[in-house]
Structure formats: C-alpha cells, structure tokens
Amino acid sequence: MKPTLTNDEVGSMEYNLSINKIWKQYQEMGQYMGGEIRMDIFNSWEDSKKLGISPFQKKINEIITQTDLDDRLEKNKELLTVATPQIKNLSDLLNESKTMFSIADNYGTVLYSEGEKKILKKAEKINILTGGTWSEKSAGTNAVGLALKTKQYSQVLFSEHYCEKNHEWFCAAFPVLYPFTNELLGVINIAGCNNQLNQQHIKLIFSEANQISKSINQYFFKYALRNHLFLNTALEGVEDAVFIVDGGKSIIEKNAAAKSHSLLSDVQTLNSIPKLNRFVEFVLHNGQQVLREEVCLHHKNKQKFICSIYPVTFQDEILGAVIFFRKNTELSIAKPQKPNRIQSRDSQSTRYSFDDMIGSSKAFTDIVKKAQKATMIDTTVFLSGETGTGKELFAQSIHQGSNRSDKPFVAINCGAVPHSLLESELFGYESGAFTGAKSKGSPGKFELAQGGTIFLDEIGDMPLDLQVHLLRLLEERVVTRLGGGKPIPLDVRVIAATHKNLKEAVQKGEFREDLLYRLNVIQLRIPALRERSSDIPALIYHFINIMGGEFGKRDIVVQPDTMQYLTQYHWPGNIRELKNVIQQSLFNMEGNSLSPFDLPPELLDCPVEEDEKDRLIEAMIQEDGNVTNAAKILDISRATMYRKIKQFQLTAEDWKGKM
Structure with missing residues (x-):
C-alpha cells in the first residue's frame, strides 16, 4: 500500500481510475483485494464500514441546529477572526480554480466557507455547508475526518472517499493545533470537484492553504505566549519540577528541574502514579484546580511531593494541565511555636x-x-x-x-x-x-x-x-x-x-x-452580591488592580455609565461571575478607559441599553456618520464601535435623516 502521494499523482486521472477499481472491489467483495492504495485511506475505509456508513449515502448525515451553530461560532470567534480575512483574500484564485475553502471546528463542523459560486452550490447539495459536520462518523473517509483523527495534514482524492457520491471531489485538510498541548482547535480544508485540474493550480491552492494554516498556528503560538505566559515561565523560571500534560493525560513536556530529578526524570506516563493520575483526570474533567495534594511516586520510595495541578483552557476547551511538584519537607518539620x-x-x-x-x-x-x-x-x-x-x-x-x-x-x-x-x-x-x-x-x-x-x-x-x-x-x-x-x-x-x-x-x-x-x-x-451592591465598586477596582497587568493595562478608568451597568446587574453568579466579567472586559477594552461597550452583552440587557444606543446614534449624527470620529467622542475603539452598531442592529438610516 502507498503511504503518500506525489504531486503528479494528485491530479492524475490514471491514479483516480486505479483507486476507483480498488474501491469497487472492496465494496463488492467486502475486503481489500490488492492494489496501490495508501494505508491511511484503507484504514479509514475499514473504520467507516465499522461505523455503519453507507458507501452510497448521498449527503452528510449530521447537521447541527442553529442554536448549536451559534454557540460554536461564538466559541470559535478567535479562530474565525484570524482565518476569515485570509481566505477572503483568495477569492480570485478560488474562482479561477473552481475550488472552496472551509473552516471547521474541532468536531469537524463547518463554520465558514468561501469559494466559487457553482462549487459552493454543489457542495450544499451534499450538506458541505455551514453547520454540516464533515467527520468520518457522518461522511465516511474524507480529509477533514482524517485530520480530526490524526491531527496531521490529510488529503483525500476522488475515489479515495468512502462514499461514492464524493468520488468527484478532492480535498486537503490542514489542522490548527494549540501550542504546548497540541490540542486540535480546528481544521482548514480546501476542496474542489474538477478532476482535470492542472498541476499548477493544485500546487498553488495547496500552498496557499498550507500558508494560511501556518499563519493561524503562528498566531495561536503568539497568543499562548502572550496570554498564558505561566506555561512558558513555569518550565524554567521556577524551582519546582513541572510537567505539562495534554488532554489525553500524556506528558508532553518537562522543565529542567523535572528532567534532572532522580525520580521524576524517569516518569514516562501518569499511569505509573495512580493517585496523581486520578487528580489530573479530575482537573481535566471538571476544569478545577487541585492544590497542594500529597503524592508518593512509588511504593518502594519514601519520597513524597506536594502537587498542585492547574487546567489550561482556551475557547472553553480544556487543553491540558500543568503539574507542579514540590518536595514535601514541611510535614516533617517540628513547629515549636505558632x-x-x-x-x-x-x-x-x-x-x-x-x-x-x-x-x-x-x-x-x-x-x-x-x-x-x-x-x-x-x-x-x-x-x-x-x-x-x-x-x-x-x-x-x-x-x-x-x-x-x-x-x-x-x-x-x-x-x-x-x-x-x-x-x-x-x-x-x-x-x-x-x-x-x-x-x-x-x-x-x-x-x-x-x-x-x-x-x-x-x-x-x-x-x-x-x-x-x-x-x-x-x-x-x-x-x-x-x-x-x-x-x-x-x-x-x-x-x-x-x-x-x-x-x-x-x-x-x-x-x-x-x-x-x-x-x-x-x-x-454569606450574602449574595445583589444583597451588598454597595460593595461592587470596591470589588471591581480590586479585580482590575490584580488582573490589569495580565492584559498590559495600567491606570484604568471606569466610565460612570459602565459602573452603572455593573452595579445594577443582578449577578446570578455572584463574585465569581463579577471577576469573570471584569476579565472579559479588560480583554475587550482598548486604551485605559473601561466603557459600556467593553462589557459582555448580557450586562447590557437592561433599561440603560437604550441610553447607550441613543448616545451612539447621537455621536454618529454629530460626526456626519464618520465612525472613527464618533468612536473618539465615545472614548471607544473603532472596532468596538462597529461591534456595537452590529449589536444594536443599526444602519445608516438611523442617523442619516437626522444629520
């Protein structure tokens, strides 16, 4: 069986006919009868058969609801923000080559597509559209499904697809992986159905898709360094020994202290430390920290450690965890006085x-x-x-x-x-x-x-x-x-x-x-936060002071309208929710002035919302519809101004007739 394809084979009609013959034999005889086929494709055929996929199904089986789709779009906002502009810049190439680009999440659900109109329309007929889940479980062998399974670049060409309806399509999928933990965030997919595509187009399209994938991965690498500096600092900047584990509890990195430790250096899997394994499983399942728990590495060794375990999350997904080991010496130290x-x-x-x-x-x-x-x-x-x-x-x-x-x-x-x-x-x-x-x-x-x-x-x-x-x-x-x-x-x-x-x-x-x-x-x-609303301002400035540095913010001013929203909100999640809201608002804000526009939408679902909407319209009227100047009046960024115009569903008609 062939492991990979050369560039010449990608667009080769001869190769496609050969695979089509093998596919027919496989479906008729129920087993592989020999021939040149890649191992990952054959294995996926076998998996598709075990999953009960009909080779003659005419479309993808799974389409999520609009509510679920809205949740996925919100959850993957960061990925879409980075990828969408780059894909739109390729519109001419997509039209010329009659191909389409898609962004799928880590479940294989399509979140966004761009491409030549006829190809997009043809794709919709088999449910390759926003909300369609392009996985092995729902569509049999396909590139996105393979990328989800292997976290590696995958290509599936024409008759390599398990379902006959997809034999006229070729696709190549590029995974987007989060740094450090190697967890899958999403997939960039290029697809088309022109089996006469020339070699130059194939090379160019695949190269562009590869570049977009690399640029997105580079973005998230920088994001990880900027927003999760503790991951990098923990490796070499602390005296404790540190393990980093992924979502599957595999140890993917150790710091120098762990690598040089006489016992920890030999630990290859958490299964060898059952108690620690249970703690990590708890953290990955619940997203909660485990602090200062005593762990013994081996029953033959008396050495004990105090372990603290912190979950690493992104876009509400738990990507892995960081484990700190500190030698347990304080339990044996006598303390003669308090x-x-x-x-x-x-x-x-x-x-x-x-x-x-x-x-x-x-x-x-x-x-x-x-x-x-x-x-x-x-x-x-x-x-x-x-x-x-x-x-x-x-x-x-x-x-x-x-x-x-x-x-x-x-x-x-x-x-x-x-x-x-x-x-x-x-x-x-x-x-x-x-x-x-x-x-x-x-x-x-x-x-x-x-x-x-x-x-x-x-x-x-x-x-x-x-x-x-x-x-x-x-x-x-x-x-x-x-x-x-x-x-x-x-x-x-x-x-x-x-x-x-x-x-x-x-x-x-x-x-x-x-x-x-x-x-x-x-x-x-303990009273609920709404029962002690006069304490909210002090709590707000407390959280701003301790978290502002995380976002590079100093000397932050809270606008009066912002404070009004925060104090009149009912806070069902109490102080924990308030802390999360301040953290989100610090992320949203531009400059050092916290405005109502920086708050999460749920805080604006109250009577003051109309005042905010009116102030936005008044600013646009005053500046003759100039968004940049209106944003300056409101002391918010241009991007926030556009976001709020969309939130309030405003159009030029709301201010043009009043200017």
Whole structure:
C-alpha cells in the first residue's frame, strides 16, 4: 500500500481510475483485494464500514441546529477572526480554480466557507455547508475526518472517499493545533470537484492553504505566549519540577528541574502514579484546580511531593494541565511555636484570611464579624450561600484566625468527586480494599487534616449512604479506613458549606435530618452580591488592580455609565461571575478607559441599553456618520464601535435623516 502521494499523482486521472477499481472491489467483495492504495485511506475505509456508513449515502448525515451553530461560532470567534480575512483574500484564485475553502471546528463542523459560486452550490447539495459536520462518523473517509483523527495534514482524492457520491471531489485538510498541548482547535480544508485540474493550480491552492494554516498556528503560538505566559515561565523560571500534560493525560513536556530529578526524570506516563493520575483526570474533567495534594511516586520510595495541578483552557476547551511538584519537607518539620500568618498561609494550603475580605456594606461586615467570632470557638461551622459568594474564602479565613492555623487545611468538593471515589477520598482505604488500591493503602482527607480543619464543600451533594458514615465520624470522632477495622482517633475541625436549602432537602429525603443538626452548630449565611451592591465598586477596582497587568493595562478608568451597568446587574453568579466579567472586559477594552461597550452583552440587557444606543446614534449624527470620529467622542475603539452598531442592529438610516 502507498503511504503518500506525489504531486503528479494528485491530479492524475490514471491514479483516480486505479483507486476507483480498488474501491469497487472492496465494496463488492467486502475486503481489500490488492492494489496501490495508501494505508491511511484503507484504514479509514475499514473504520467507516465499522461505523455503519453507507458507501452510497448521498449527503452528510449530521447537521447541527442553529442554536448549536451559534454557540460554536461564538466559541470559535478567535479562530474565525484570524482565518476569515485570509481566505477572503483568495477569492480570485478560488474562482479561477473552481475550488472552496472551509473552516471547521474541532468536531469537524463547518463554520465558514468561501469559494466559487457553482462549487459552493454543489457542495450544499451534499450538506458541505455551514453547520454540516464533515467527520468520518457522518461522511465516511474524507480529509477533514482524517485530520480530526490524526491531527496531521490529510488529503483525500476522488475515489479515495468512502462514499461514492464524493468520488468527484478532492480535498486537503490542514489542522490548527494549540501550542504546548497540541490540542486540535480546528481544521482548514480546501476542496474542489474538477478532476482535470492542472498541476499548477493544485500546487498553488495547496500552498496557499498550507500558508494560511501556518499563519493561524503562528498566531495561536503568539497568543499562548502572550496570554498564558505561566506555561512558558513555569518550565524554567521556577524551582519546582513541572510537567505539562495534554488532554489525553500524556506528558508532553518537562522543565529542567523535572528532567534532572532522580525520580521524576524517569516518569514516562501518569499511569505509573495512580493517585496523581486520578487528580489530573479530575482537573481535566471538571476544569478545577487541585492544590497542594500529597503524592508518593512509588511504593518502594519514601519520597513524597506536594502537587498542585492547574487546567489550561482556551475557547472553553480544556487543553491540558500543568503539574507542579514540590518536595514535601514541611510535614516533617517540628513547629515549636505558632508561625506568623504569612508562613501559615503558605505552608498549610490556604491563600485567604480576613485581610482579603473586601466590602463595607452592613450585610457583609455583619457576617465577617460573626466569622471572626467563630475563630475563637473550636466547633463545627456551617456556611450557606449561593454559588460564587466566597464560601471557601470564609472557610480559609476562619481556619487562619483559629488556633489551628499552623495545622493543615484540607478542602474537598463533595459534589465534584465521583460517588464511587468519594468514600475512599474522605475516609481512606487499606491495602486490597478494592481493585487498584495501593499496596499500603492510603489516608483519607480526614486523616490528612489531623489537628487542622477539613472543609466539606457542597455537602448537600453527598450521597445518603455516605452521610451515615459522616454522622458516625462526627459523633465518635474516629475514622475507619475502607476495608479496615482499626478506628483512628481524629482531632479535626469541620467546616461544611452548600448552596442548597438543606431543610428542603431533608423534606425530600435527600439529606439526613440528624446530620443537618450535627453540622448546623454555628451557621453563617454569606450574602449574595445583589444583597451588598454597595460593595461592587470596591470589588471591581480590586479585580482590575490584580488582573490589569495580565492584559498590559495600567491606570484604568471606569466610565460612570459602565459602573452603572455593573452595579445594577443582578449577578446570578455572584463574585465569581463579577471577576469573570471584569476579565472579559479588560480583554475587550482598548486604551485605559473601561466603557459600556467593553462589557459582555448580557450586562447590557437592561433599561440603560437604550441610553447607550441613543448616545451612539447621537455621536454618529454629530460626526456626519464618520465612525472613527464618533468612536473618539465615545472614548471607544473603532472596532468596538462597529461591534456595537452590529449589536444594536443599526444602519445608516438611523442617523442619516437626522444629520
């Protein structure tokens, strides 16, 4: 079988006839009967057959809904912004060669196409159009499908396609890969159906497609360096050993500290470190950080590390993760006296204290005072409040202010850990407790928090059968590992939290009433952000100060109208949502003035929106329709001006008749 094609073979009628003969034999006999065909094409034929693709289907099977398409277009805005102008510049060449360019996402769904009109119309008949999913699963063997599968340049010519309806087409697909993690962001595809295409056209079109693919990959490489500098800095700029893993948990890079380490240098796969493998799987699945967890590399070696794992995301996709290894020395160091606050926060897995609390509203200061009072009483605390209100900030602050501050603070989200793993995560297990268990067993979170504080976040999502075990533990103050019989005495303070109404959960039979009473000793309800709206300006400037440098912004001014939008919004996601909105707005803004035009659209769906629209029209009237000058009046960029004109669906008629 042939591995690749030469340029002469690409447009060769002889080659096409040869492949067509092999294809017919394959379909009639159900197997490969010999001949010159590329291995990747034959393998794809076999896969297409296994997927149940009919070789005689007349069009692509899968077209996504308009709602899904809108989501995909928004998600891939960065890719489209970079690729679309370059493809439009090739319109003359596409018309001359009777070909088309398409941009597909990482699922193979076409997001944009440009090309000669007759070719585009012909492509639409077989559902090669915006929203059509050009994958192996929906269309059999094709170039985009191969690129999705291999992350490599792929070409499928005429009868190499699995479906006969596509035998008049040729296509070549160029993958767009994200730097560092090598995750697929999308595919650039060139296609045509002229089997008499001359060699010069083939070379020119394929060369242009290749250049566009390279330029897009180069853009994202620069983007990664600019917006994710920690990936580059982490490799050589820190003392910790660092692994970078992709979305499949494969180790794709190590920094110098890891490569020179006597143990870490030999680690080739995360499967050799089961506990770390589980943590990374959790991070990749949930997109949440795992901070300062103890990991032992090998049961024969006593060396332990404190690991922190951070997800790497782009366009809402989790591309991989960065793992930091720090030698675990502090657990064995005796501490004869209480360390100062900074040392405690650094060494005991906490980042926050009451000094980090921001807000002067009565609703907020009242609850802070109660939380500070709780630090002096060594008993169970129950935190309630909506998602994003800062329950963990309060939990860490209570720990930091208590006489347990020099001991561990261990947090676990009861709703994020799979139910099958939660019991062993909380209570630990002995050797042989279940398949895959460590030979020496493993301590649970309660044991790891010995002498300190355990934070049980989203306690309302804990399964009923585990609630029984937790109740017994709280009453008896001992823990028994899974598969073990020896009770281990505990000295641990419990702080529990949830966004659910547990009294309603009790009535529905979803939560034990006796456990609720055991947890609800000191109850603190964290107010929602809309209940402390006077604190919003202070929070806004706090997030601007800590995140502005990430976007190269200094001395940022928030326009009065912008502040009005931000303070009157209802903030269903609370402080977490506010932080995300400020981050997005800093990305959108030009210069150092944060205007309403820089805010996400959902914040503008309120009465003030009409005022903004009117001000935009007035500026266009004042400047006789000159977009650049009108943008200067509004103190926004020209690009933002065009975006807002489109958002409000304005046309020249809205200001021409009034000038």
